[in-house]
Amino acid sequence: xxxxxxxxxxxxxxxxxxxxRRFPREPDMTIYGxxxxxxxxxxxxxxxFHRLEIEGLEHLPKEGSFVMVANHSSHxxxxxxxxxLPLQKLHRAFPAAAKDYFFVSVPRLAMAAVVxxxxxxxxxxxxxxxxxxxxxxxxxxxxxxxxxxxxxxxGTGQIGEFKPGIGLLVAGTNIPVIPCYLNGAYQAWPKxxxxxxxxxxxxxxGRPRTxxxxxxxxxxxxxxxxxxRQAVLDLAA
Amino acid sequence: xxxxxxxxxxxxxxxxxxxxGLLVIAGLVLAVLKxxxxxxxxxxxxxxxxxxVMVPILFGCVFAGRIPVIVFFCLLAGFGFKEFxxxxxxxxxxxxxxxxxxxxxxxxxxxxxxxxxxxESGRGWYGLFIVLPVYVVTLILLIPIVRxxxxxxxxxxxxxxxGFIYMGWMFGHLAFLANAKNxxxxxxxxxxxxxxxxxxxxxxxxxxxxxxxRSNISPQKTWEGAAGALAVSMALPWLLRFSxxxxxxxxxxxxGLIVGVGGQLGDLAISVIKRDVGIKDMGAGIPGHGxxxxxxxxxxxxxxxxxxxxxxxxxxx
Numbered sequence: 001x002x003x004x005x006x007x008x009x010x011x012x013x014x015x016x017x018x019x020x021r022r023f024p025r026e027p028d029m030t031i032y033g034x035x036x037x038x039x040x041x042x043x044x045x046x047x048x049f050h051r052l053e054i055e056g057l058e059h060l061p062k063e064g065s066f067v068m069v070a071n072h073s074s075h076x077x078x079x080x081x082x083x084x085l086p087l088q089k090l091h092r093a094f095p096a097a098a099k100d101y102f103f104v105s106v107p108r109l110a111m112a113a114v115v116x117x118x119x120x121x122x123x124x125x126x127x128x129x130x131x132x133x134x135x136x137x138x139x140x141x142x143x144x145x146x147x148x149x150x151x152x153x154x155g156t157g158q159i160g161e162f163k164p165g166i167g168l169l170v171a172g173t174n175i176p177v178i179p180c181y182l183n184g185a186y187q188a189w190p191k192x193x194x195x196x197x198x199x200x201x202x203x204x205x206g207r208p209r210t211x212x213x214x215x216x217x218x219x220x221x222x223x224x225x226x227x228x229r230q231a232v233l234d235l236a237a
Numbered sequence: 238x239x240x241x242x243x244x245x246x247x248x249x250x251x252x253x254x255x256x257x258g259l260l261v262i263a264g265l266v267l268a269v270l271k272x273x274x275x276x277x278x279x280x281x282x283x284x285x286x287x288x289x290v291m292v293p294i295l296f297g298c299v300f301a302g303r304i305p306v307i308v309f310f311c312l313l314a315g316f317g318f319k320e321f322x323x324x325x326x327x328x329x330x331x332x333x334x335x336x337x338x339x340x341x342x343x344x345x346x347x348x349x350x351x352x353x354x355x356x357e358s359g360r361g362w363y364g365l366f367i368v369l370p371v372y373v374v375t376l377i378l379l380i381p382i383v384r385x386x387x388x389x390x391x392x393x394x395x396x397x398x399x400g401f402i403y404m405g406w407m408f409g410h411l412a413f414l415a416n417a418k419n420x421x422x423x424x425x426x427x428x429x430x431x432x433x434x435x436x437x438x439x440x441x442x443x444x445x446x447x448x449x450x451r452s453n454i455s456p457q458k459t460w461e462g463a464a465g466a467l468a469v470s471m472a473l474p475w476l477l478r479f480s481x482x483x484x485x486x487x488x489x490x491x492x493g494l495i496v497g498v499g500g501q502l503g504d505l506a507i508s509v510i511k512r513d514v515g516i517k518d519m520g521a522g523i524p525g526h527g528x529x530x531x532x533x534x535x536x537x538x539x540x541x542x543x544x545x546x547x548x549x550x551x552x553x554x
Contacts, residue, residue: 006325006515008324012516012519015522026328028328029328029335
């Protein structure tokens with residue numbers, strides 16, 4: 001007689017907070033339900049309060065993994081990019097969020113892990129480890145990685161330099177990268193303000209780009225990052 | 238059951254003060270051991286602190302009334318099943334787990350509503366509550382047929398059926414007890430006596446334990462611990478007779494046996510699952526206790542047997 005094959009959850013011995021902090025997180029029906037409900041509420045709120053408009057939805061790949069990169073000026077950014085995705089892809093979309101900011105206090109952790117489905121990105125230490133997690137994520141078909149290559153929210157409203165990490169991730173691969181530009185998010189919720197203001201936000205989604213022919217070295221990665229920044233700037237223009 | 242009824246219930250008052258007194262005494266003893274005698278009691282201290290959170294939640298629900306009690310125990314059944322599903326890997330099968338959750342919601346509904354044609358006296362829809370496993374098992378067996386899949390389905394179906402029957406329906410009897418005329422007596426006695434039985438087994442085992450009880454299932458448990466817990470559980474119905482003053486000697490003896498034997502079998506039943514799966518605890522939700530199932534394991538076994546024993550002798554609703 002064949003023995004049954006049990007596969008207990010990898011985080012069985014961890015508390016709820018520890019389970020939310022880890023990555024990849026185990027699938028959880030309760031959290032998926034809460035996230036779907038929160039997405040519906042947030043999408044309604046973005047459309048009503050910020051009159052969110054999305055242009056270029058047709059550029060989003062229907063299948064396979066891809067990366068969305070955008071300028072970063074407010075906490076609304078990840079929510080706007082998520083709002084552009086179909087609800088059924090919500091649990092496979094992972095905005096990279098600063099581990100040192102979003103994965104420390106419990107309220108922010110709940111927001112990041114439950115509502116946004118964020119990937120904890122260690123931007124100061126263990127960057128290689130974070131990059132490896134991103135790489136593994138994209139190796140599985142159907143995952144969507146949302147990155148803000150500036151590394152932090154802009155304090156001036158201007159688009160800063162893109163860090164080479166995005167280049168290192170996609171150079172020499174067939175993974176499509178979708179440049180996105182968020183217009184109005186800085187005015188709606190600038191860095192330092194506690195609450196958002198009712199300003200209109202517009203999301204422009206560009207054509208997918210691939211960098212299969214680029215060598216996966218530092219120089220080429222920096223070139224890819226510059227190219228993506230220019231693509232975002234072009235959308236802004 | 239209602240806040241007004243709880244305020245007027247002597248049974249509720251009695252248990253409230255008994256538990257409060259025990260918590261104060263236990264806290265003082267632990268404080269003396271920890272800070273006075275500098276004994277290593279950190280793990281027991283963590284367990285005690287969890288009791289300080291669980292007891293007010295429990296009393297708060299019982300005080301709030303029938304509907305909060307039913308909702309609370311159904312939520313507990315749901316979270317208990319979730320732990321079981323996560324431990325066995327069933328949680329990856331969303332169709333199976335969804336049907337079990339649906340079944341647990343149906344248990345809550347049968348506890349809350351009356352029989353529509355008025356064929357049953359009292360609250361709750363007992364007839365449907367009792368036959369609910371038929372419908373849920375039927376649905377579970379339907380899932381592989383609908384998705385035209387056979388490989389591995391016997392395991393999934395068996396786990397889902399066990400999860401629903403044991404963690405959902407059998408534990409759900411506790412929610413149905415909220416419909417009893419003597420709900421305070423039954424609920425508070427069962428909760429109190431089952432936990433005392435657990436503490437008794439642990440204490441007697443620690444003090445006198447020498448001979449392993451079921452060595453392949455739970456190496457820590459001993460015959461001495463089991464006998465001590467049974468002795469305590471046999472005495473409790475007589476000591477707490479105010480909980481059910483109409484119980485005769487037969488019912489009191491049966492109550493003692495059900496809690497004393499059933500409590501330990503419930504503990505071992507969950508241990509069998511844990512050992513087979515190869516895990517220590519069912520979860521980590523309650524510091525010092527493990528998971529919810531590690532806390533309610535004895536109750537799951539005890540409650541339905543006590544329920545049907547009492548229902549046999551008396552008109553419960």
